[in-house]
Amino acid sequence: MDSISNYSYFQNDTDYYEEQSFSLFDIHVLVPVTIISSILFFLGITGNLLTLFIFKRYKEMRTTVNMYLSSMALSDILIFLGLPSDLYRIWKYKPYIFGDFLCKFLFYLSETCTYCTILHITTLSVERYFAICFPLKAKTTITKCRVKRVILSLWVWALLTASPILFLFGVEDRNGSLPDEAKECNYIERSAHTGLLETMTWVSTIYFFLPVLCLTLLYGLICGKLWRTRHKLRGPQAASREKYHKQTVKMLAVVVLAFVLCWLPFHIGRILFAQTTTILYDITQYFNLIAMLLFYLGASINPILYNVMSQKYRKAMSKILNYSQPCYSSKPSCGISHSGLEV
Template sequence: MDFFSLNGSIGNNTEYYEDPSSLFDMPVLVPVTIICILLFFLGITGNMTIILIFKRYKEMQTTVNMYLSSMALSDSLIFLGLPSDLYRIWKYKPYIFGNFLCKFNVYLNETCTYCTILHITTLSVERYFAICFPLKAKATITKRRVKGIILLIWVCSAVTAIPILFLFGVEHRNGSLPEETNECKYIEQAARSGLLETMAWLSTLYFFLPVVCLVLLYGLICRKLWRTARNLEGHHAATRERHHHQTVKMLAVVVVAFVLCWLPLHVGRILFAQGSTVLYEISQYFNLISMLLFYFGASVNPILYNVMSQKYRKAVCKFLNHNQAWQQRNLSRSGKASVEGVEISSFL
């Protein structure tokens, strides 16, 4: 995610740098770097654990968890762009990784951003049908169809992010040496043509339209649950409704976290699209906070699942105990082999 180009206008403000190679002072860079490293390992470890748990245990392979595991993959891929963003806040120019990596990093992050948004929206639509139209949902929401929808989400995200490839690249200022002033930023021609502004608005709509849809869906779900709670009859009905309540509560928390963490990013894009004359230094610190919140949003879901879902906590404990037992068996086998080796060598 190119926070310091698409959210602001860094390419047009390089004359304000005291140190043209760095965006921030050392007291800012060090704590931000530590936070980014922690988020990187937390995000990769947590999201990969989700994927492994959902793949390993059959009882966890529900349609809801299929969406969540695919979204975990998307969040994991988002972190592939973190080293590049971290490098660029330390040394913004010259950009030494070439035009391809510049374009690919921005494209991958944009694709995964769209993908995560579509996963959350589609999953919420599925829960709406499962709760409000349970009989119809039971016949239509199948694992095979969910796999097809997930594939469609990835394809749609990858296709709609393609314009990013033509909007970003490595450029340098006229009259300067490329090896000294190369920057990975939006292309000046794209900015002058209006394509960059159009893409900024498209990305913003990609966020706000689903958010409006989510608010509407969860409002309808809550109304349905409130009405049915007064007319419950039988143990099975109560158990089913309690399960729906737990699932909706967990997903609602995930949605709220998603909105709070990604909102600053899109507010910055709106300001950019409107050509807002915000003070340069303030806008860059706003972009820095947006970056940290963005990566925090991609790493927080495993924590929320662990806090909100007892079933997920049990699966994590089972997964960790299984791995621990497997490691102990390997250690015991290696210990036994070493003892046997000592005995054989002594005998020889």
């Protein structure tokens, strides 16, 4: 889970829950949350692995768009590595038994992948803007080699900007007694008092709202361009190119909308947490629990959206699934056709 949001329901007035065996929620809340999380874990890992396999298996699927989507799928898979730890901490937030290194690493990995996904969505949208609004220039500048370098730079930048998390989070004894039983995987109070916690909260917030503003502007310009040129294009190739652009933009717009809806509650949760009082404490705790589920939903939903929005993705998926079934020559679905397999 996003680490800056994560602290908001794993700390603050923890003595309030001491009588509940160090569990933040009742059993009737924990069980359904665990079931839902397990389903999301399975869907997220399986769906994103299949996405990587599809884009790798079929040469015609290795477009620049799909290169970004493949990297996003890898990021989403890595996000799910933190789900078991999050579940453990809502069942029993202390003592944290997995050690300081794993605590720091999972927070860092989650924050890095969160930043990386946002950067990929924004960069991909910028690429689509140039491809549609400046097609001649884009044809020479947007190459697979350059896209690979861009993707690598996005990962490096995400790793660097998330690195303060390594100094902000860790295993700490909050009560000053019974160190083995009171250890929590949370933000370190000493580091938080230096202003690092507030700084990273601002960084994470900017990482969300600034790209959302850019995405809104970009898709507005793209839609305007497609609307103005809808009757000007002539010839079958121009019509086919326009149809491809519309399908791609439509799919990416749905992906962006899902991203905003699934991750917006984190930032609302931070605002609520900053204004939290004892009276509002229960409300913010449950709100952030829902935000956690939405976060992992956002990491698992993209393959489902590709399957719904892209007919060619569905065809590629059906071909992969047919490998596990007996194939008879009379079946029209047998055999692999590589025509037109791109999202």
